[in-house]
Amino acid sequence: MCDIERILADVAGLVQLIDISHFLIPHVGVGGAVEAREHVELMPLLKFTLIFLAGIGAIFGIGLAFAAKRFSVKIDPKVEQIKEALANAHCGACGYAGCEQYAEAVVKNPDVPPNLCTPGGIRTAEIVATITGKKAVAREPDFARIMCQGGWNLSAKKFNYEGVQDCRAVILAGGGDKACRYGCLGYGTCSRVCPFDAITMTHDHLPYVDITKCTGCRKCEAACPTKVIEVLPASKLVLVTCHSKDRGADTKKNCQVGCIACGICAKVCPFDAPSVTNNLSIIDINKCKICGLCVVKCPTNAITDFIPQRSKAMVLENCIGCMICMKVCPVNAASGEHKKMHVIDQAKCIGCGICTAKCPVQAIDGTFNAAEVFAAAKKKKAKAA
Amino acid sequence: MSTDFAKLFELILAASLINNFVFTRFLGLCIFFGVSKRMETAVGMSITFTAVMMISAALSWLIFNYVMVPLDITFLKIIVFIGVVAGFVQASDTIMRKVAPALFYKLGIYLALISTNCIILAVPLINAGEHYNFIESLAFAFGSGIGFALALVIMASIREKLELAEVPAPFKGLPIAFVITGLIALAFAGFSGLIKL
Numbered sequence: 001m002c003d004i005e006r007i008l009a010d011v012a013g014l015v016q017l018i019d020i021s022h023f024l025i026p027h028v029g030v031g032g033a034v035e036a037r038e039h040v041e042l043m044p045l046l047k048f049t050l051i052f053l054a055g056i057g058a059i060f061g062i063g064l065a066f067a068a069k070r071f072s073v074k075i076d077p078k079v080e081q082i083k084e085a086l087a088n089a090h091c092g093a094c095g096y097a098g099c100e101q102y103a104e105a106v107v108k109n110p111d112v113p114p115n116l117c118t119p120g121g122i123r124t125a126e127i128v129a130t131i132t133g134k135k136a137v138a139r140e141p142d143f144a145r146i147m148c149q150g151g152w153n154l155s156a157k158k159f160n161y162e163g164v165q166d167c168r169a170v171i172l173a174g175g176g177d178k179a180c181r182y183g184c185l186g187y188g189t190c191s192r193v194c195p196f197d198a199i200t201m202t203h204d205h206l207p208y209v210d211i212t213k214c215t216g217c218r219k220c221e222a223a224c225p226t227k228v229i230e231v232l233p234a235s236k237l238v239l240v241t242c243h244s245k246d247r248g249a250d251t252k253k254n255c256q257v258g259c260i261a262c263g264i265c266a267k268v269c270p271f272d273a274p275s276v277t278n279n280l281s282i283i284d285i286n287k288c289k290i291c292g293l294c295v296v297k298c299p300t301n302a303i304t305d306f307i308p309q310r311s312k313a314m315v316l317e318n319c320i321g322c323m324i325c326m327k328v329c330p331v332n333a334a335s336g337e338h339k340k341m342h343v344i345d346q347a348k349c350i351g352c353g354i355c356t357a358k359c360p361v362q363a364i365d366g367t368f369n370a371a372e373v374f375a376a377a378k379k380k381k382a383k384a385a
Numbered sequence: 386m387s388t389d390f391a392k393l394f395e396l397i398l399a400a401s402l403i404n405n406f407v408f409t410r411f412l413g414l415c416i417f418f419g420v421s422k423r424m425e426t427a428v429g430m431s432i433t434f435t436a437v438m439m440i441s442a443a444l445s446w447l448i449f450n451y452v453m454v455p456l457d458i459t460f461l462k463i464i465v466f467i468g469v470v471a472g473f474v475q476a477s478d479t480i481m482r483k484v485a486p487a488l489f490y491k492l493g494i495y496l497a498l499i500s501t502n503c504i505i506l507a508v509p510l511i512n513a514g515e516h517y518n519f520i521e522s523l524a525f526a527f528g529s530g531i532g533f534a535l536a537l538v539i540m541a542s543i544r545e546k547l548e549l550a551e552v553p554a555p556f557k558g559l560p561i562a563f564v565i566t567g568l569i570a571l572a573f574a575g576f577s578g579l580i581k582l
Contacts, residue, residue, distance in 0.1 A: 045457065045458070048456045048457070048458055049458050049461065052452065052453070052456060052458055052461070053461070053464075053465075056448075056465065056468065057468070060468065060472040063472070063476065064472060064475055064476055064479070067476050067479045067480055068479050071479050071480050071482065071483035071484065072479075072483070073482050073483050073486075101490070164549050164550065164551065166549055168549065169549050
């Protein structure tokens with residue numbers, strides 16, 4: 001017995017030692033109330049307890065019920081339906097903070113168009129239009145374009161980087177390991193961030209955007225630390241894929257496919273679309289008719305043609321021999337005599353589509369814009385009739 | 386109510402730095418780890434928390450000193466404080482939805498989380514135990530809000546950088562966050578003894 005008592009006493013002593021400094025444990029004694037009394041009157045105590053708890057419960061309950069009634073917000077069931085129809089990627093492409101906000105805005109505000117959900121596409125636009133009673137116009141899709149063609153084999157590096165293989169980390173190391181500070185770093189942040197798996201990295205460490213999967217949600221645009229990704233309308237198919245604002249001589253040293261601001265594109269363009277500012281050529285997408293001439297003429301191949309295969313032009317039988325196509329052709333592929341059937345040299349033709357557009361009787365077919373031109377002409381004839 | 390500003394300043398300092406609720410008392414860890422993943426959620430949570438904390442402390446103080454002490458039912462303080470906080474949070478949720486929808490979109494999601502925060506119970510209990518007067522309770526609550534905000538912001542900035550680092554697989558996510566919290570708590574232990582509370 002003695003031993004056990006001694007052991008217990010030792011343990012108690014140890015516990016007192018371990019009892020850490022007082023200021024860490026708040027003393028919550030209330031002195032003078034029930035805990036400190038020697039004799040407690042039970043009945044009045046219970047009475048007060050019950051009255052108090054019941055009272056406070058009742059007050060809060062009534063208060064909350066009243067608040068719920070008075071401050072109730074009617075949730076439109078349409079908003080719920082629309083929320084289900086949206087793509088719910090929470091990407092922000094519609095311009096609102098979240099899918100719920102867009103659903104509410106499109107129901108409440110008559111000016112908000114129903115086709116803003118780009119990942120949802122046409123199906124979502126139609127459903128939203130049906131629910132809200134608005135007209136759904138098919139919106140032209142946007143695609144992400146990488147404004148740099150300088151893969152690791154084509155461009156120089158400043159130093160050897162050995163660190164976290166993420167563009168956002170590389171940019172912290174002295175602005176990136178690429179010699180050109182405006183270029184794509186190639187460590188694959190965009191491909192990781194894309195929620196639709198539309199971006200893959202080529203073996204040359206350049207991102208490739210699969211336009212069948214890209215929805216224009218702009219997540220890659222936001223994640224890219226060098227801001228080399230631009231989300232543009234799908235119809236803008238000829239772009240200067242370079243952001244380098246360095247002088248031409250420096251750009252040439254850093255990268256084989258960079259824009260050296262030579263101005264040849266501006267000189268040859270029949271529509272005056274490219275302009276060179278800050279040692280970089282930028283194509284005005286409103287003027288550009290995607291003829292692709294600058295692509296051919298650019299000495300460093302800095303301009304990319306996003307039309308995969310340009311089919312060449314050919315003259316149809318209703319040619320009246322007016323020689324207009326010969327005047328407008330930038331590569332002199334059209335030839336022929338006055339009032340005789342013209343011919344287009346398939347070897348010279350670059351498929352720019354200018355002659356197709358300019359032919360007064362639509363006698364040229366085969367280029368990418370042929371269908372559009374014919375449809376427009378038909379409409380004009382129907383209107384005139 | 387003879388309080389000089391020195392005592393109030395001491396209280397704020399004590400609650401935010403010396404006995405930081407997260408790093409010294411290790412309260413409110415559930416919310417702390419959940420919300421500190423990104424900076425914007427951390428900032429939103431700290432603002433909401435400070436506001437709710439101050440109002441709850443005020444309400445609890447009033448109920449405690451004017452109802453419970455005269456009636457001698459102070460042993461009910463834990464239940465009553467939690468009831469007050471839950472009721473207040475629910476009421477403010479309902480009212481904010483109608484009155485300030487923009488504010489509700491930004492901060493409303495944190496309101497429901499706050500009622501599960503241990504700190505929201507600890508502060509009124511300490512106020513009751515230490516017999517603070519009204520202004521002192523408010524100052525203490527404000528200090529606890531600032532301390533929580535400090536803890537959240539420090540943790541969020543570290544965890545954002547942590548996403549880019551190579552963490553061994555068993556440590557990814559919560560385990561490394563716990564280790565970091567321990568290290569920061571070690572650093573905060575340097576504040577102890579600054580003021581004798």
